[in-house]
Amino acid sequence: MNAPASRTGTIAPLDVLRQYPAHDFTLTGFLAARVAAHPDKPALLFEGETWSYRELEGRIAQAARWLAQAMHVRRGDRVGVLSANHPSTVVLMFALARIGATMVPANPEYRLDEALYVFQHAQVCGLVCAPATLETGAAIARALGGAVWLRANEPGDHGVPTLEQSMAAATGQFAGESVDDGGERDTALIIYTSGTTGFPKGAMHSHRGYVLTAEAFVGRLQLQPDERVMCVMPLFHINALMYSVGGALACGGCLVLVRKFSASSFWRFAAETGATEVNLVAAAGSILARRPRAEFVPGHRITKMFIAPQTQEMVRVMKHEFHVPRLIECYGMTEIPGVIANPFDGPHKLGTMGLISPHPDPAVPAPQARIVDDEGNDVAPGGEGELLIRTPTLMQGYYRDPAQTEAAFRDGWFATGDLVRQDEDGYYVFVARKKDVIRRKGENVSGAELDRIFGEHPAVEEAAAIGVPAELGEEEILLAVQFRPGQTADAAELLAWARGRLAVHKLPRYIATVEAIPHTPTHKPAKHKLKGDRTLLARAVDLSAASQ
The missing domain is CATH 3.30.300.30 (ANL, C-terminal domain)
Structure with missing residues (x-):
């Protein structure tokens, strides 16, 4: 589990990305470029087991063949996930993308009615559940008329076939068959996010949007090829799926996957795995800052955190007591990942969202932002108004909800529903939420x-x-x-x-x-x-x- 003893020198983000062959902006091509460059390098670490890039690719290919040939998953189909963090979610996302199908992850803490709404609205053809959520998954499958298949992602006394068992049984039958059918414009993910109407909305993200977001995160955090990105946020969030998973793979580093955030074991686990970067929400950062100092492990190697919003106390403790030199404050939404952040090399302005955060490649159009009044007119400098965004990573729309999709846009600009202003240095400052x-x-x-x-x-x-x-x-x-x-x-x-x-x-x-x-x-x-x-x-x- 231990990481290398020392790190390489800093490589510019664009040079990091250029270490890998050009790709076609599909998840399959994106990963294949990394496998080609370093097949035996660690790609994923989970509970003491490490998979190389070659091994990760092999599991994904096996899963894609099983999904396509045994379970008859086709391009455009959707498969749901109801689980705490587990490698199967990463494998499933890339395997479905290879077919041209879509993963729909949901919060494993959802009650039956909440989960049923999401998966019924998404029209899933299958469900992959953790043992703890299998009862909910089975109830959903019954409610949807029995046409939805169900698999567990881990063994147990539940009597439900696991993914590993199912794939192993089909390995010989479908060996060597090609199932690659996913294109850069296909929908790779549908992430359901709370809506102002009282019902969740499914934000659709394409392969291209995913890859661009992942690569942009290399720039936002200056991720290096020997990075170990510790993922404690849930894999039903854009942050974990695109920034942690995508960022780790984009730089050619290793994803250190954790089932769920645990404040008491955070520093010990970070030290044992050699984690170098982690993304947190404000509550988790505040909890860590208030935990007993006996839990802190001085030998950790985390040098940067992506966390917002930040407080002076959080920053003081993280930098001076926990020795994490860089904390990057940011802004994001499920619909518009990777748009605004404090610049890595500063200046860092506490309490601000930051500046527009471009892709490392200048050939990729940078995100654009406007601040407008209720009539859609740009406000005067320093004035407050609603933030509108244009970005290459913008969602494709809300699944099966043309009315909400239309309502979310103004003349091609995504309306965030957040009131902001710009300070004298151009940094965006959050004021309030316009939406409920x-x-x-x-x-x-x-x-x-x-x-x-x-x-x-x-x-x-x-x-x-x-x-x-x-x-x-x-x-x-x-x-x-x-x-x-x-x-x-x-x-x-x-x-x-x-x-x-x-x-x-x-x-x-x-x-x-x-x-x-x-x-x-x-x-x-x-x-x-x-x-x-x-x-x-x-x-x-x-x-x-x-x-x-």
């Missing part, structure tokens, strides 16, 4: 979804969820509740009622009773008025102890 989305522990939570779910409680007349500041950065969820005349329920009862309907990260920390939910002229909850009520949080019930 709460950012909690690295997850987007739809306020409209919580309004709908809690509004279905028999005692509730109406509910409205808002984001309030969190101690660890980002936001916590506060739910304002208006009860029906003559009815009531305490906060603990409401929380217990919602547990079977919502993933843990969507459960509110605070619940406050109000006489009436304020409304806009169109009779939507006037959440800006709730946010402006300074007494609301003070009189809310804090359910943090009950929700652990």
